[in-house]
Amino acid sequence: MRQPEEPTARVTIDARGILKAWNEGARRLLGHRPGQIVGHPAAELLADPATAPSLAGLAGLTRWNGTLTLLREDGAETAVRLLAHRLTGDDGATEWLVVSPGSADATPTPGSAEAPATAGDEAPESYEEMAEQSFRQSPCTMAIYDGSLRLRGLNQDMERVLGLTVDEVYGLRLPDMVPGADSEIVQRSMRQVLRTGVRRHHESAVRLEGYEHVSAWSVFLAPLRDTAGRVWGVILSAHDMTVQHTAQRRLLLVNEASTRIGASLDLVSTARELVAVTVPDFADFVTVDLLPAVVGGVDEPSPGPLSGHVVLRRVACRSVLEGSPEAVVQVGGTAFYPDASPAAECLITERGILHQVTDPGVNRWAAQAPDRAASMRRFGFHSTMAVPLRARGTTLGVATFSRHRSPDPFEQDDLLLAEEITARAAVCIDNARRYTRERETALTLQRSLLPKVLPEHAAVEAAFRYLPADSGAGVGGDWFDVIPLSGARVALVVGDVVGHGVQASATMGRLRTAVRTLADVDLPPDELLTHLDDLVNHLSMEAMGRPGRSARPSGRRTDGEARGESAGSGAESAGDVGATCLYAVYDPVSRHCSAARAGHPPPAVVSPDGTVEFLDVPAGPPLGLGGLPFETVETELAEGSLLALYTNGLVESRERGGDESTAALRAALARPAEPLEDICDAVLKALLLDRQTDDVALLLARTRALDAHQVVTWELPSDPAVVARVRRDVSAQLTAWGLEEAVFTTELLVSELVTNAIRYAEAPIQLRLIHHHSLICEVSDGSNTAPHLRRARVFDEGGRGLLLVAQLTQSWGTRQGGVGKTIWAEQTLPVVERTFSMGE
Incomplete structure (x- = not known):
């Protein structure tokens, strides 16, 4: 029959050493009833009062365990195993919870009244039987190997994992049961455990019989010792970490995408970063196709979903195979997707598409895109995903992920991961597109200016x-x-x-x-x-x-x-x-x-x-x-x-x-x-x-410098009579330069400017002629007052000189110097045409 549960002795002692609580287990252990002992100093229970001062040092600990000799109610002494925890009471004060499994002299024996009860009606015959059953029924996945690293035992969970019973694999080594490089590595670690007696840990990824995917395992190896302490075997404990490993791998991929994608504001570089992040860790073959308006960076892509056949420009692709032989459309080429294709479907529906490749599906491709169907058959594509690249409500293109070397098909969680990565990439691509557009606008503006x-x-x-x-x-x-x-x-x-x-x-x-x-x-x-x-x-x-x-x-x-x-x-x-x-x-x-x-x-x-x-x-x-x-x-x-x-x-x-x-x-x-x-x-x-x-x-x-014969300068006295001489000198100089056609106009200009300088300005007065592509006449004086062009009234005697200068010249103006000003006028010279004879 089921044996009654024995209560554990529990006692509470406050910071002053006074007993606050005393349970039934404590009464059975020492015989004192709660009403007799609660409120008394705990030191009264010590058989040797000299022990009390040594216990004062426990104040700095949070936990203590040991054996003390205590007094029972009848005065008898008994050694008791104690475990004490320092706690904070409801009033915030420190107190100690002391528990005891019983007398230190009492050792439970199998089948005795103090032995632990089993879950059934009968207790096990021996602890050996209990240990054996606990190994067999343990929820941990375990196996025992002898000194030759041959299997000597499996528990039920390991049999489930292997799909084999202990009788079917007894005496085999690990690589014999689970072939592969990881098994060889684990076996080498087992040899080190046998040699050193030190535990080891190993992480392994293997494909087990009956498992749909590669599973990740955390393997712990511990030495198995005899009663003399000699290592005669190894116990292997394995924990299935596939779910955690997959979640961690996806999280790392998202983190890598966030740091690597968008490192530059170049649209093509961003697309290349997307395919570089996802191949080969996530997919075997990835392509990124964008709308032509996005690649051009000039036109704004149309908002909303697309419809009908889709025309895209390929900007990036990457494969686990060198040279990306799977690609039907090369980078820079135009990709045409019929409306029944995954790429077109995801752009029309504006959501990711998970597609398992089947023979009927490939046959439909053969009718619409025979080159793509041939590539699928040749390389053995079995799973694809098409995810739209969308940012700020605008569709930019599509990213397609495919597997043909990795045996695992894409799952719904993979689609969510692909959507997360492409969402980040789409924002970066849109940023690059907007930057490119702004840059081109700024360049166009700057070049025009x-x-x-x-x-x-x-x-x-x-x-x-x-x-x-x-x-x-x-x-x-x-x-x-x-x-x-x-x-x-x-x-x-x-x-x-x-x-x-x-x-x-x-x-x-x-x-x-x-x-x-x-x-x-x-x-x-x-x-x-x-x-x-x-x-x-x-x-x-x-x-x-x-x-x-x-x-x-x-x-x-x-x-x-x-x-x-x-x-x-x-x-x-x-x-x-x-x-x-x-x-x-x-x-x-x-x-x-x-x-x-x-x-x-x-x-x-x-x-x-x-x-x-x-x-x-x-x-x-x-x-x-x-x-x-x-x-x-x-x-x-x-x-x-x-x-x-x-x-x-x-x-x-x-x-x-x-x-x-x-x-x-x-x-x-x-x-x-x-x-x-x-x-x-x-x-x-x-x-x-x-x-x-x-x-x-x-x-x-x-x-360059103008030659001396191209510049002539006259210093003029402030005398009106000099004007006639100046006209003669200017005429002679122009004749020497071969500018006879400009003599009349230049004489008028010189006469007007020199006369104004003599009449209204101050000395020194200077006249200079400069002959290069045009003819420049400059009159300098010592005054800082600049003349202004105005229209003279009918009866005005003056005011028409500068108007005459403006009419006769290409341009004119005034500039200030260190001392005085200079009025200049520039004439366009006639083009001299030459007639060549046949002999020249």
Whole structure:
């Protein structure tokens, strides 16, 4: 019969050592009733009171176990095994729970009243029988091997796993029962356990008979010892970890996809990352096909599901087989999917499709796409999934996953995993598409705002290079320009707007237009940058949603502003718009070059002998900061010198220091005799590394000088009588130049300009004629008052001179100098045609 359950002795003692609780098990053990003992010090139960002080050291422990000699109710002493736990009571105070299985002198014997009862009506005959049954019925999967590693025992769960009974495999080794490399590895570990007596752990993946998939096992090996402690066998305990292993593998795949997919803002690279992540760990063959509008990056794909036959562009594919021989459509080709195909079905339904390949299905493919059906039969495709690539409500394409080497078919959990990975990839592809579209828009805008060709000019021969960045930051705001000025001079400009994208390109266009407008006024470089700085401040205020401060009328900073007290200095000027700029003016008559810069890299000058120097132009603050003036530096250049203007994207690099970049630029420029186009290519090759992280603008200009016979200068007295002589001298000079047709017009211009200078201006007065592609007449005087064109009334005696000048010339204007001003007028010369004879 079932034996009655004996209660465990349980006693509670508070922090002061007073007994709080005493159960029936404690009464049976020591004989004290709860009413007699609760509330008394626990030390009264000790047979030897001297033991109490030694127990005080238990206060720092959370658990204690040992044997104490206690007093029974009748005064008899008994040794008791105790286990004590320190707990926190309901009142928050510390207390001890003490439990005991019984007297230390009492050892239960099989079948005795104190022996544990079995689940049945009868107790086992011996502990040996109990141990044997516990091994056989254990829920763990176990096997016993002897010293020769031959099987000597299996429990019931191991028999279930193997599909064999112990009698059918008795005496076999592990590789004999489960062939494979993993079994050989486990057997080698078993030999080490026999030799060392140390437990070992091994993880194995095997395909067992009767199992549909490869299963993952965690195998524990422990030595089996005899009573003398000698190792005479190995016990193997295996735990099926397939579910956990599969979940972990899928989680790792999702994590890898999140870190590897979308590493760049390139659409094709993102698609390649998707197939690289999923082959071979998830699928044997993966393709990514996108809508043509997505690949082009210009048109916006149509929202909503697709219908009918689907036309896609293949952007990536990968296979476990080298060269992806399964692919019917190669990367870059167009894929046509009939409406009954999994790819078209998933795009129409906007959900993933799990498809098991069958012979009837392949036969249907043979009628619609015979090349795909042939590939399926040849490589043995047995399971496919088609998952739409969708992001932000827009369908971008489809990813197809297939298996033909892996024997396991795709399951519903695999489809969920594929949808999770493709959802991440779709967002990255859409980001790349949007970035590509914005980049193309910015590039188109920037190229439309930059000069496509440089004008031919008598002062310089010029060449340029502009390269947009290939990083994810987008197109920047670099620009350059060559601007013809009066007096055969030329302005060379290079600038860089802070930021990237369409906004930077638009700002660059506004600044370039402003520079050309200010250059037409013939401002010195420092004043031009001052006006440009005002414009950038206005743009910054607009970007911040604040009204712009009024421009300084003179274009020059006041003393307070130079000390940083202007309203545009400090935080208010720190808007979303900023730029650097270098502005240089070269005069081919004097061969002087004047330059000023606003936070821009200095220009390089290459002399005709190949010596490279960087002009010492004060840096000045970047445009938009305000507070400090700009300074113009003037230098004389030898004819044939080379000026190099560039943006910081050419010389700034994370892989190379500033000194190294400067040395590389020197070496690349030190070839002045070569064509400018070749020098441009050499500079870019020497300075730019594999990855270009910023826009690069490079402008090279080789200086020319006008010959002495092309320029004639007369110093004139402030006497009206000199006008007639000047007309004669001009006529004689034009005749010497072979410009007889321009004599009449030029005499009128000279007469009007010189007369005005003598009548209204101050000495010194100078007349200069410049002959190159056009004829330029310049009259300089010592006055800073500039004339203005106006329409004279009927009875006015004057006011028609400048109107006459404007009518007779191609262009005219006034420029201020260091002392006084210069009024210039430019005439277009007639084209001289030559008639060639047959003999020439």
